[in-house]
Amino acid sequence: MHHGSGPQAFGQFQYPTSPLVGEKRRREAVERVTTMQFDRHGTRVWRQAKTLLDSEHARRAIGSVQVPYGTCTEPSNVAAGGHDCPVRFRCVGCGHFRTDVSYLPDLEAYLADLLRNRERLAAFVNADPWAKAEATPSDDEIARVRRLVQRVRQDLDDLTDEDRAQIREAVALVRRSRGVSLGMPRIRQPLPDLRPERTG
Numbered sequence: 001m002h003h004g005s006g007p008q009a010f011g012q013f014q015y016p017t018s019p020l021v022g023e024k025r026r027r028e029a030v031e032r033v034t035t036m037q038f039d040r041h042g043t044r045v046w047r048q049a050k051t052l053l054d055s056e057h058a059r060r061a062i063g064s065v066q067v068p069y070g071t072c073t074e075p076s077n078v079a080a081g082g083h084d085c086p087v088r089f090r091c092v093g094c095g096h097f098r099t100d101v102s103y104l105p106d107l108e109a110y111l112a113d114l115l116r117n118r119e120r121l122a123a124f125v126n127a128d129p130w131a132k133a134e135a136t137p138s139d140d141e142i143a144r145v146r147r148l149v150q151r152v153r154q155d156l157d158d159l160t161d162e163d164r165a166q167i168r169e170a171v172a173l174v175r176r177s178r179g180v181s182l183g184m185p186r187i188r189q190p191l192p193d194l195r196p197e198r199t200g
Contacts (some may be wrong), residue, residue, distance in 0.1 A: 025173065026173060026174075026177055028170070029169070029170035029171075029173035029174050030170075030174060032166060032167060032170035033100050033101055033102045033167070033170050033171060033174050034100060036100055036101040036152070036155055036167065037098055037099070037100040037101075038098070038099055038100065038148060038151060038152065039095075039097070039098060040091070040092050040093065040094060040095065040097045040144065040148070041144075041147075042147050042148050042150075042151030042152075044151075044155065045098065063078060064078060064098075065077060065078045065081060065082040066082065066178070067082060067085075067089065067091050067097070068089075068091075068106060068110070069091065069099055069103045069106035069107050069110055070091060070097055070098050070099030070100070070103050071097070071098050071099075072085070072091065072094070072096050072097060073096045073098070074086065074094065074096035077096075090141065092141060092144040092145055092148065093140070093141065093144065099148060099152075101152055101155070101156065101167060101171060102170075102171045102174045102175055102178075104149070104152050104153070104156075104171075105175075107145060107148055107149050107152070108149055110145055111142070111145045111146055111149055114137040114141065114142050114145060115137075115142065117135075117136070117137055118136055118137050118142070121135055121136045122136070
């Protein structure tokens with residue numbers, strides 16, 4: 001049970017002013033964020049945190065690669081530096097996908113994009129049914145992303161105010177040092193806001 005004013009206690013955060021983050025501080029931030037890591041079903045994988053931390057500290061050099069809203073351990077995609085996904089970047093449907101609390105803004109933006117694209121395609125009339133069907137985000141993908149967002153938010157809600165503040169600081173450091181440039185389908189850049197709002 002957490003203390004304080006609930007979802008608003010997590011609030012907005014600001015990135016650190018200095019672009020240089022000491023290795024020790026970055027390592028501590030990575031460790032804190034990695035303890036809140038989830039698989040594609042939203043299952044917390046904290047029991048594997050030590051193994052995950054070791055690969056994270058090595059910048060996922062062995063066995064994983066960064067993707068827009070998590071990490072991927074699929075061997076051919078890792079070998080190709082994230083440019084050879086067998087499931088065409090449908091990460092939330094793949095057993096090789098992991099995400100953590102630092103990707104919450106990206107997951108929220110992705111969910112919003114999926115919902116917007118579904119609405120836009122439903123109203124689009126100048127396409128064959130098969131083309132619309134292939135371009136329309138599936139209900140399964142939308143449900144999976146929604147469930148992941150809700151699961152991460154739930155874990156944030158369960159933290160004490162002190163733990164939430166430490167996670168907020170760690171997330172800011174990790175996101176600042178991440179520097180995503182993956183050369184794959186881009187999602188809208190989210191605002192750095194980790195307020196645990198509810199998705200309907």
